[in-house]
Amino acid sequence: METNLFPNLSIVLVETSHPGNVGAAARAMKNMGVTEMTLVKPKDFPSEKAKARAVSAADVLENARVLDSVEEAIADCHLVIGTSARDRRIPWLMLDPKGCGAKVVAEQAVGHKVAILFGREDRGLSNEELQQCHFHVNIPTGEAYSSLNLSMAVQVICYELLQAKQGPVTDQRWDMDYASAGDMEHLYKHLEETMIQVGFHDPETPRQLLSRVRRLFNRIRPDQMEINILRGFLTAVNRLSK
Amino acid sequence: METNLFPNLSIVLVETSHPGNVGAAARAMKNMGVTEMTLVKPKDFPSEKAKARAVSAADVLENARVLDSVEEAIADCHLVIGTSARDRRIPWLMLDPKGCGAKVVAEQAVGHKVAILFGREDRGLSNEELQQCHFHVNIPTGEAYSSLNLSMAVQVICYELLQAKQGPVTDQRWDMDYASAGDMEHLYKHLEETMIQVGFHDPETPRQLLSRVRRLFNRIRPDQMEINILRGFLTAVNRLSK
Numbered sequence: 206m207e208t209n210l211f212p213n214l215s216i217v218l219v220e221t222s223h224p225g226n227v228g229a230a231a232r233a234m235k236n237m238g239v240t241e242m243t244l245v246k247p248k249d250f251p252s253e254k255a256k257a258r259a260v261s262a263a264d265v266l267e268n269a270r271v272l273d274s275v276e277e278a279i280a281d282c283h284l285v286i287g288t289s290a291r292d293r294r295i296p297w298l299m300l301d302p303k304g305c306g307a308k309v310v311a312e313q314a315v316g317h318k319v320a321i322l323f324g325r326e327d328r329g330l331s332n333e334e335l336q337q338c339h340f341h342v343n344i345p346t347g348e349a350y351s352s353l354n355l356s357m358a359v360q361v362i363c364y365e366l367l368q369a370k371q372g373p374v375t376d377q378r379w380d381m382d383y384a385s386a387g388d389m390e391h392l393y394k395h396l397e398e399t400m401i402q403v404g405f406h407d408p409e410t411p412r413q414l415l416s417r418v419r420r421l422f423n424r425i426r427p428d429q430m431e432i433n434i435l436r437g438f439l440t441a442v443n444r445l446s447k
Numbered sequence: 448m449e450t451n452l453f454p455n456l457s458i459v460l461v462e463t464s465h466p467g468n469v470g471a472a473a474r475a476m477k478n479m480g481v482t483e484m485t486l487v488k489p490k491d492f493p494s495e496k497a498k499a500r501a502v503s504a505a506d507v508l509e510n511a512r513v514l515d516s517v518e519e520a521i522a523d524c525h526l527v528i529g530t531s532a533r534d535r536r537i538p539w540l541m542l543d544p545k546g547c548g549a550k551v552v553a554e555q556a557v558g559h560k561v562a563i564l565f566g567r568e569d570r571g572l573s574n575e576e577l578q579q580c581h582f583h584v585n586i587p588t589g590e591a592y593s594s595l596n597l598s599m600a601v602q603v604i605c606y607e608l609l610q611a612k613q614g615p616v617t618d619q620r621w622d623m624d625y626a627s628a629g630d631m632e633h634l635y636k637h638l639e640e641t642m643i644q645v646g647f648h649d650p651e652t653p654r655q656l657l658s659r660v661r662r663l664f665n666r667i668r669p670d671q672m673e674i675n676i677l678r679g680f681l682t683a684v685n686r687l688s689k
Contacts, residue, residue, distance in 0.1 A: 206590045206591055207589075207590070207591065208589070208591035208592075210589055229596065229599075232592075232595075232596060232599075233595075233596075233599055235589065235591065235592045236588045236589065236592055236593065236594070236595050236599070237588060237589055238588070238589025238590075238591070239589075260594075260596075261592050261594070262592060295622070296621050296622050302606075303610075344606070345609060345610065345613060346478045346479060346480070346609070347449075347450070347452055347477065347478065347479055347480025347481075347609065348448045348449070348480075349448055349449065349450035349477065349480065350450075350474075350477040350478055350503050350504060351478065352478070352502075352503070353474075353475075353478050353602075354471065354474060354475075354502075356599075357471075357474075357475055357478070357598075357599065357602045360595075360599045360602055360603060361602060361603065361606050364544075364586070364603050364606075367587060367588070367589065368545075368587070371587060379538050380537070380538050
């Protein structure tokens with residue numbers, strides 16, 4: 206079980222004020238398989254509060270690099286991405302979180318070191334810091350309230366990193382085999398006979414009843430056990446009305 | 448400026464223990480334009496702690512419905528989705544967060560009411576509650592630590608809701624017009640002449656220098672102001688070396 210799915214990717218938190226956010230960010234990272242944290246001049250660290258909020262990600266905090274400048278944090282990185290509100294004075298190349306995930310995964314695949322910078326809780330990254338980045342990434346929000354909590358921003362970015370790495374979830378796991386078309390025809394036949402038997406269906410004035418029954422069960426796409434349950438029920442009804 | 452981008456969508460938090468999570472969830476929701484919160488038997492509500500964590504989303508807390516049962520919370524809903532860890536005993540129709548966003552937006556477009564259920568911090572939704580859902584949604588995680596904080600789960604799901612509603616970000620806003628191919632040719636000519644003038648480039652043994660210069664500046668894709676800056680600099684160099 207690999208804890209760090211993103212070696213050579215550092216999440217850099219710049220001048221955090223609230224240790225709770227650092228802890229929550231550590232948990233958010235580890236949940237998504239990201240474990241390398243760098244703290245630039247954190248206000249209160251190490252901290253019990255951070256540890257409490259990290260829950261099972263205390264190791265991320267313990268292994269965090271604590272540095273004095275952004276320059277140091279990114280010195281050996283080939284790709285630097287900074288989180289930013291929109292509408293900075295000088296527009297920069299922008300990524301959305303999904304694009305950020307794809308870019309990071311592609312760069313890491315060829316061995317590049319990557320840093321993603323997150324700014325201060327109250328005012329983000331400075332213009333100087335943003336200009337050290339190749340790309341800016343912005344998390345789209347509703348207009349009414351656009352300021353995400355720092356650790357929430359880390360969660361969204363790391364979520365899209367893992368999405369980019371793992372690809373979409375394709376396994377629609379199911380514990381039974383689906384019924385075959387033949388099984389379904391037996392069911393429809395059995396249903397029709399039973400509905401006639403109990404006086405619910407008159408084959409002389411069918412309306413759309415059987416079509417609707419087909420549409421219903423085809424939409425449900427029953428598995429074989431479910432077919433057995435349905436047919437067992439019908440057989441019980443058959444016995445009763447004999 | 449519309450605060451509620453998802454009328455008829457309720458985020459239902461079932462038996463929360465920590466009011467801080469409720470506040471953080473309110474903020475996460477409002478950041479993504481989701482404002483209708485339902486609390487089923489919250490442990491400590493209303494709460495100052497929740498209000499503090501909600502920051503500018505206190506209105507979401509104030510307008511939250513507080514109910515006694517999940518049944519009540521979903522009674523008038525056409526689509527009910529429950530957040531769930533993977534590997535429940537009986538598999539259910541699963542969505543990933545992106546699929547959940549698409550499904551909700553599609554259903555809302557035809558006027559359906561939707562509820563998304565989030566379970567208790569320590570043990571999620573009960574099997575009984577999960578069986579009241581049409582779909583389950585699971586947030587993919589790394590294997591080493593799969594348990595997201597409740598409010599983080601709300602953040603990811605609401606992020607994908609807004610992504611589904613707004614579509615991908617397509618505006619690569621830039622404040623200047625890009626340079627035309629003609630502008631670029633003038634620049635290359637100017638650069639070449641200047642490099643010859645200062646003795647950096649020997650047209651008799653060109654190597655790949657000019658090709659590399661072209662590749663560099665075409666990759667940068669300069670805007671017109673940047674071209675003016677570059678050519679102004681070259682002109683200054685030209686004057687100096689006369």
